[in-house]
Amino acid sequence: MTVSPDMQRNMLRQMQTIRRFEEHASEGFLAGDIYGVVHCYIGEEAVAVGVCATLTREDKIISTHRGHGHCIAKGADLKRMMAELYGRETGYCKGKGGSMHIADFEIGMLGANGIVAGGISIITGAGLAAQMDGNGAVAVCFFGDGASNAGPFHESINIAASWKLPVIYVCENNLWAVNVPAENSLAVTDVAARAAGYGIPGKIVDGNDALAVYEAASEAVAHARNGGGPTLIECKTYRHRAHTERADQPDARPKAEIEAWMAKDPIDQLAAHLKGQQGQLTEDEWAAMDADVMSEVEAAIAFAKASPFPSTDSVSQDVFAD
Amino acid sequence: MTVSPDMQRNMLRQMQTIRRFEEHASEGFLAGDIYGVVHCYIGEEAVAVGVCATLTREDKIISTHRGHGHCIAKGADLKRMMAELYGRETGYCKGKGGSMHIADFEIGMLGANGIVAGGISIITGAGLAAQMDGNGAVAVCFFGDGASNAGPFHESINIAASWKLPVIYVCENNLWAVNVPAENSLAVTDVAARAAGYGIPGKIVDGNDALAVYEAASEAVAHARNGGGPTLIECKTYRHRAHTERADQPDARPKAEIEAWMAKDPIDQLAAHLKGQQGQLTEDEWAAMDADVMSEVEAAIAFAKASPFPSTDSVSQDVFAD
């Protein structure tokens, strides 16, 4: 499958946007401007971007506690995202959600979620809605290796497979769930092996290779749009940072493992791939792209900082819809 | 694997005991002497008996809403079982549990359960206890095809497989869950296919053939006792009766399907097998065995009927243990 250089550059830019956004999210968190908890996606950008590049605005996705990357890849507004992290009125959730709860239903981003595996059945319901709509839209479920051991994974995929729902289940196997290595809690090496229990295709893909992810996702999306039902795609990847951005937390992962994966950075890889193709990306263009991304992120920060905090009266609003 | 004729006769007798016990449970229910709900196991006796014949008293089992067969196969006392159905003080649960909640921890029967898939993690914990005890005991989980779609199935088997717990998961695939055919809710034809997602052996066996069940269970039990971890055994079987004994309930199952399975009655099959072996079971012996079983069941009924109802004071007892 060939991905046009334009598209590759777009993907690279999105990946870099995720990275720069999160680098700031971490800083802002450590500075005390961003509250609660921040889980960074850094190192895994190729998954969200590779998958979402195959989707249209009508398609839906759902995310996890590690949600910034999925939001950005689906086209969320950096300003409203950052404002949400800053707890401002202009944020996606009016300051009520924070990092773990960003959603944008307008663009089909059905939300980050503080519950491991909590979104899997929700997006499966969106897949049912898409099937009932009959317009060929699909729904994509992002979830971790840890989530693949939880009941909702099983219940939802079984239903999606039985009903041939247009859902793509994308496991981000970053080998760890907080401080528990996947090999200690996953009875099989490959989450994709579980597809056999539902009679659906299960694919393993290098989750640090955006183009490989794109290719696998394209096939799964086409399969789903054609009424073929769900696919389980396992993306082998890794987070560069600790589980959250809290300063004092333990990280049980071996240094050598971290370094080996850092060397396989998905952004470096895609940039190198483009650079390796005559005329597709020069060092200067790459630097300019990054500068552009940085200024977009800075604009988002400025927007967030300039936005008012919500009024305390708002705590009683939106408990119920009209 | 050869099963001694003595053992075969014991198995036949147990199967007949389950059947006669339940024939009366149904009568008693329709007569208004047994209350609430009664789910009969009739037609599936070969599964409980074939599996439990491989177990010792130290081994543990857990059951479902359809629990009489498992109780009897594990050696429960018919009198106390019947007394429980009759709501008497002498019942296993002192009249507090009824048909859906019979347990006998003394013999390693950890209980019937009103929640589909509710027992799967409980018996997995008993398997963990057995592993920690280190005495080679195993734990057996009986559950339905319907339960195999539920989250606890997945979570528990994954843990058992990861930790190599000595648990045997026995799916009683009777093709229906109330009025929903398995083919509508199970994404795969064979529940055993799910074993691949946990890296454990998955076996399919004729659940109406007690000796085939015995053989499969023996292997799985030996594997577990030797530290090999869990096995998933799927027994293809069928219930002869409606989902419960309530008089007015709909039964969506096709008549022809019911009849075809009635013709494969597990008791008839084992009896025929024994009769076919010179000198192992004559018609008269079989009639005598049945008469003996009947009188045992009748003694249980008499015991139940002669037992006092619990006092109303007892409602406040056993909320907490001392």
Next chain:
Amino acid sequence: MPREITYLDAITEAIAEEMRRDEKIFHLSTDAPGALLKEFGPSRVRQTPITESALTGMAIGAAGSGYRPIVDWRLVTFSFVAMDQIVNQAAKIHYMFGGQQKFPILFRTTVGGGTRRAAQHSQSPYSMFMNLAGLRQALPSTPYDVKGLTKAAIRDNNPVVMFESGRLGGLQGEVPDEDYTIPFGQADVKREGTDVTVVALAWLVHEALAAAETLAKEGISVEVIDPRSLVPMDAETIRRSVQKTGRLVVADEAGPTCSAAAEIISLATEDAATFKALQAPPARVCAFQVPIPYAPHLEDHVFPDRNRIIDGIRTVIGS
């Protein structure tokens, strides 16, 4: 033209009428209701695997995608496997996401005992749901109320939990032919009286009415209030009644601890005017705080009934 239909038929009618009106409504449950399945077919009335948790989540996702799902958990027992989706998702999602999307969902579920099905299948845990913010809830006691509240619930743009009383499924009552809804948050005075207020829920409404009838013969005038809707709860109607009668008994099939009855007593006593009017301690006439036992006479002993309500009333009026 009012007709007599059962409580269960009233629910089915409500759902069927709404499904005819709005094709975005569909129904999910592990055993599809026959009448609905027959009229609307298997794509709108779906028989599902036994996965109440997944169904609950799927309803949220479908609601967030423009549908108006109905999920029948059936016995409230089974709602507990879906509790994460209920507590952590359905109740909070509208608020947590800043109100950006509506989630119109009806969750149906049967509560109560009396069926001799023991502890797991005889529960009345509505107060566990009431403790949550973000779910409308009702517990109707008559065919008329259940139809009107079910229709209101389906038209509501929020997740609503409709607790259907298992004991009342066969109860006959008048229901008009015309379309009507009953707004959430409006209690109904089922009988007027002057000596004591009995706030009763579901089946206990009927027991309270029977108790009132008995006591009327002794000249004791009992007012029976049915909150109908649990969230929001119509504190005003209850307080007004207690201010009139000076006495309060709450009758409920659930155990007392942290129950709807405790909430009603708190709503009454913490209000200055009501507190002032109260002439005797309020009383909870509830089930014993125990799991529900199987044997019929044990089960019956655990639950409150008209006789226990009469005793409760006698205590608060000091007779």
Next chain:
Amino acid sequence: MPREITYLDAITEAIAEEMRRDEKIFHLSTDAPGALLKEFGPSRVRQTPITESALTGMAIGAAGSGYRPIVDWRLVTFSFVAMDQIVNQAAKIHYMFGGQQKFPILFRTTVGGGTRRAAQHSQSPYSMFMNLAGLRQALPSTPYDVKGLTKAAIRDNNPVVMFESGRLGGLQGEVPDEDYTIPFGQADVKREGTDVTVVALAWLVHEALAAAETLAKEGISVEVIDPRSLVPMDAETIRRSVQKTGRLVVADEAGPTCSAAAEIISLATEDAATFKALQAPPARVCAFQVPIPYAPHLEDHVFPDRNRIIDGIRTVIGS
């Protein structure tokens, strides 16, 4: 010799001491506590998959097989995925099976807000558990109490839910060196007073003590009662206090509806002697009945604190 240790260390100490004493005790959680893991190793302090439901069920099975498991659900948020095992199994299994087997299990879980982690991760739903029959429950407010109650919980032959206040994890307090337990069902009078009774839970105990200190300067004498154990609840101590002071405020971090606060108000008002002694309506000083928002000033606005307790006290004493 009493030492000062933190609330969290007191819990760890309690568990470690009990684990040294009884090798049938083991610990299951999705992220094993470092100190316990180090001392007892990975077979007694197990890191598990993220499956709180399975862990809860496994604890029941292991308890029924002679072990004394401890399950840490961690945030109470995650207990909801285990709710079927909690409600339908753990709470009922001893009763339902006629008392034939004991199920000694400690379920640990962290409750409360203040961490800016928004609606899902800031919950205080203890009353949902209190509504169930069959689970002992506690919510301690000091290192001393949490150690003594945790040890009592581990030795108890029932499933016990220990609600650990997230806000108090770092709180220092005196804890003796010697072995001790605190029996369930005994409230503690944290401060004696004569004008008003404040029954407060967990973090609010400390806020109530601060409020009492402030009001003491105005000559208002506040009695602060900490129930410590939620099930059983020590109604006697609360009633005795209210009979003395004639006034009751209940302060809790949970929302008011069907809350522990509602239960405490009911226990007080339905008792004849206490009702008679009450000179003003009782008051709930609780969180607003909303999901918990993320932004710090919003979150802080939702929760009660010493100032709101002071306001509540002023209202009930009419000053």
